[in-house]
Amino acid sequence: MHLRKFYTIEVADKQAWENTIKACIFYDIYHTHFYHSLESSFPSVLFVSEFNDELIVFPFKVRNIEDTGYFDLTSVYGYCGPISNKRFSTLSEEHFAFFHAAFTEFCRKNYIVSVFSRLHPLCDYGNFFRASGEVADINKTVVIDLRQSPESHLRNYRKSTRHEVRYLREKNFVVVEKKGPENINHFIEMYYKTMEKVRAFDRYYYDKDYFHGFLNNDDYEVILLSVEKDGVFAAGAIFTVVGNVMQYHLATTAEDFIKDAPMKLVLDEARLLAIKKNLHFLHLGGGFAGRDNDNLYLFKSGFSKMRLQFSVWKHITDINQYNKLVTYNDIWRKVNNFFPLYRN
Structure with a gap:
């Protein structure tokens, strides 16, 4: 039957x-x-x-x-x-x-x-x-195949990306995992400023309850990574981990640090963290609002030559x-x- x-x-x-x-x-x-x-x-x-x-x-x-x-x-x-x-x-x-x-x-x-x-x-x-x-x-979206060796990841970085990641480490930018309401609220404040700057669509303006519920859930692993310089927030991003995939979800960079591009260090550290977790893919996504020729896509494409549709x-x-x-x-x-x- x-x-x-x-x-x-x-x-x-x-x-x-x-x-x-x-x-x-x-x-x-x-x-x-x-x-x-x-x-x-x-x-x-x-x-x-x-x-x-x-x-x-x-x-x-x-x-x-x-x-x-x-x-x-x-x-x-x-x-x-x-x-x-x-x-x-x-x-x-x-x-x-x-x-x-x-x-x-x-x-x-x-x-x-x-x-x-x-x-x-x-x-x-x-x-x-x-x-x-x-x-x-x-x-197109950008993905890092974590099943390859860490050395091959770096070879697939854009030359300028490798240089800037080294520069950030040498200048004592440090990536830390953040938890707690105060840190989440600070990330939210910076995120809203970023959305205003890029004139984002209304759907990208999540309320505070969304962020707190997202980062404090008991069912799935959600990580907030922040990069700091001398204890000052420079940039941060939220990542999810489900199955064998780490997903780059939402991010923001403080206005005073934009020229330093600290988000590059965040993504490099996320890659290392994903390797430690034995994941298969770090999916970075594509450009803003479905574009693959804007600054966001160009930024992400500096981390891998692998593309998905x-x-x-x-x-x-x-x-x-x-x-x-x-x-x-x-x-x-x-x-x-x-x-x-x-x-x-």
Whole structure:
């Protein structure tokens, strides 16, 4: 008898959510119940498809479309996408077809107009998205393969990056792991100043509860590394550790130290820490707002020659209602590369 089962797990059921993602061969912080409960602006749902011994798991946030009675699905900030208990390249085509049919029916019954998900660059999705929607390549991300020798890491650093890391050490910049409310609040203050300087989108302005909840959770390892000069904060970054991946999450540099580029020392120390933890990858991510030609991307690319593709999945599940919403809001005339077009 064949097992075919499609169901959802609400974010209120922490144990079921965690048990399900931990049955997969790969997941990152962005798939966890912890992260979805922290990003609480909209409720989260975990879609689960069981097909014989195969498992497909796909987390989303459910957003209401104001004054319409309709909804759409989106992913949390970061690198999300579907995960499985097997490699996607080995999953059966029958399971792909079953998932997409069941998912489409769920969307139809629950008035879901469109679906958007950021995908994880470290995951190979095979043919999973072939049958539905569009996968759009956004930019490249930078990753350090920690399975290589530390000597090869340094050879793959840009020459100027190696020089500046040495300079920072010689000038007595020191990286320390910070804990406690006072240190977190100081990081938050510096982070807000950085976001104001770069005129970041509103979604990057997390409130203080987000940072404290993120750094003081009991479920997953989250690390705040700060670089100091003579006891003065120069720069800091938050890293997550899940499975064999260390993820560079959020960072800031104090205005007085920008010319010294102290964040380079933070990333070098994060690499050494990840090696001690026997991790496989330090994923640095890409440029600001999906760009791969800005200063942030150029900064990160100085640490490795290895690149991954960051892509997103865009899927319209109710084309008639989608077109009505686009026409009603008329946003497409102003932001013609945004998805979904009825949101700004």
